[in-house]
Amino acid sequence: MNALLSILIQSHPLEGWFFGSGKALVVLAVALILLVGFGLWMWRAEARLKSLETKLNHKNQSES
Amino acid sequence: MGHNVWKIGGFALIAYVLVMVFAVPMGPGLLELRATGKATATEESGRALPEYLLTGFGTHWSDQSSQLQVVVRSKTNLAKLEVIEVIDDTHARIGVALPYSLPSKSWDVLINHPTDGTLLLENGLFLSDRFIDESLTLPPISIVELQDDLPFHFPYQPRILESIRNLMLHVPMWFTMFVLMGIAFVASIKQLATARALIEDEKSEAAVKVGLLFGFLGLVTGSVWARFTWGAWWVDDPQLNGALVTVLVYSGYMVLRNSIDNAPLRARLSAAYNLFAFIILIILLMVLPRFTESLHPGKGGNPGFNSYDLDSALRAAFYPAVIGWILIGIWMYRINLRFTRLQKLLK
Numbered sequence: 008m009n010a011l012l013s014i015l016i017q018s019h020p021l022e023g024w025f026f027g028s029g030k031a032l033v034v035l036a037v038a039l040i041l042l043v044g045f046g047l048w049m050w051r052a053e054a055r056l057k058s059l060e061t062k063l064n065h066k067n068q069s070e071s
Numbered sequence: 072m073g074h075n076v077w078k079i080g081g082f083a084l085i086a087y088v089l090v091m092v093f094a095v096p097m098g099p100g101l102l103e104l105r106a107t108g109k110a111t112a113t114e115e116s117g118r119a120l121p122e123y124l125l126t127g128f129g130t131h132w133s134d135q136s137s138q139l140q141v142v143v144r145s146k147t148n149l150a151k152l153e154v155i156e157v158i159d160d161t162h163a164r165i166g167v168a169l170p171y172s173l174p175s176k177s178w179d180v181l182i183n184h185p186t187d188g189t190l191l192l193e194n195g196l197f198l199s200d201r202f203i204d205e206s207l208t209l210p211p212i213s214i215v216e217l218q219d220d221l222p223f224h225f226p227y228q229p230r231i232l233e234s235i236r237n238l239m240l241h242v243p244m245w246f247t248m249f250v251l252m253g254i255a256f257v258a259s260i261k262q263l264a265t266a267r268a269l270i271e272d273e274k275s276e277a278a279v280k281v282g283l284l285f286g287f288l289g290l291v292t293g294s295v296w297a298r299f300t301w302g303a304w305w306v307d308d309p310q311l312n313g314a315l316v317t318v319l320v321y322s323g324y325m326v327l328r329n330s331i332d333n334a335p336l337r338a339r340l341s342a343a344y345n346l347f348a349f350i351i352l353i354i355l356l357m358v359l360p361r362f363t364e365s366l367h368p369g370k371g372g373n374p375g376f377n378s379y380d381l382d383s384a385l386r387a388a389f390y391p392a393v394i395g396w397i398l399i400g401i402w403m404y405r406i407n408l409r410f411t412r413l414q415k416l417l418k
Contacts, residue, residue, distance in 0.1 A: 035093035039086055046082040049406060056409045063416055 081398025084391045091388035092236045098219065099130040100227030101192035104165065104180050113153050113166050120153065120166030123196075127161040128227060131186040134160075140183040140214070141165055143196050145175035148209045173198065174207040181214070188219030193229075226382045234299045239388050241296055243396035244289035245314075245356070250397050251282030251404055252321070256349040259342035272338035273415075275345055277408035279324055285400055286318040301366060310367035313355035320348045 103126050110119040125141065132139050136157035143150050153166035180195035228235050255278035262271035293311065298304045305311060327344055331337035360367065 031093045038089050042086055053406055059413055
């Protein structure tokens with residue numbers, strides 16, 4: 008890993024630093040947290056929509 | 072739970088793709104062979120040779136440095152260069168022991184190394200100070216193509232380098248947009264064909280809204296990639312301009328919808344507009360760029376990320392990325408559609 012780090016830093020300093028120093032893994036962790044958060048938010052939004060649809064249907068049925 | 076598997080699958084695929092994007096290392100490649108302006112005497116040739124500095128990317132020349140071979144190639148002619156010294160894993164001093172009379176000025180550079188395999192730098196050596204006679208042939212030498220001995224890695228691409236990882240974020244945005252705009256196109260045809268309820272109009276609107284989001288993301292990821300590989304955030308290129316015009320055309324669809332209060336009229340007009348918008352999308356993004364000069368891969372005669380350079384490592388991340396983003400896009404569309412319907416019901 009150290010050898011890979013030195014190679015990357017010599018050839019392309021920014022990318023070498025990013026991937027070699029472990030910062031890429033930090034970005035990966037943040038990206039995964041955001042992805043999971045987005046997925047849960049969509050799940051929750053769909054559940055709320057379903058609940059509202061059901062309530063509305065009941066209301067319409069009772070009115071009719 | 073069963074009917075939700077595809078939703079979880081979409082996110083699981085993108086999580087897997089993100090791990091691949093950030094954790095898989097790049098394979099080795101050659102960056103340049105540059106003249107240093109010095110001449111160095113070597114034991115092998117016994118005379119002073121023009122010295123060049125060979126620079127690699129992610130190479131391992133310090134390991135088994137004596138095994139490093141450097142060869143130049145022009146058509147069928149091959150000539151061996153002398154390795155004066157391996158400085159470190161990515162740098163080596165090379166002596167160019169070529170005769171004054173040569174069959175070509177421009178030469179591909181090939182290296183052979185047990186760890187990195189055979190690497191190629193196209194037109195890496197240009198000799199402007201030689202006598203050129205295209206009928207000349209150099210004495211034949213034998214070279215064996217080696218496979219690298221490295222763990223799983225993404226392939227090295229000249230100029231693109233580490234930004235190849237963006238392939239898994241940029242291209243699937245457009246694939247997802249195509250799918251969503253396709254859904255909107257079908258819904259618009261149904262709307263015009265049936266012209267009864269506004270169900271298909273709602274579908275079309277929801278699909279275009281989410282499709283536009285993916286279109287904007289495609290533009291942003293493409294612009295960032297262009298800055299890295301072409302040196303500018305935006306270049307006057309048919310593919311790029313076509314993508315921007317397509318997104319603007321679909322933005323016009325949303326403007327049109329919002330400008331008409333009468334719902335049945337809005338449904339008919341926007342459905343008709345959407346048919347033309349989809350045809351424009353096909354023409355601007357898939358047809359025209361193939362017949363014009365373009366910097367973009369896969370267009371204007373440039374090789375795309377196809378069998379030529381999309382190797383098995385990239386496929387293992389790219390295909391799941393396409394499927395994952397499409398699944399997420401469809402889920403977003405469905406939520407948007409249900410939300411729109413609920414809003415209308417509540418009104």
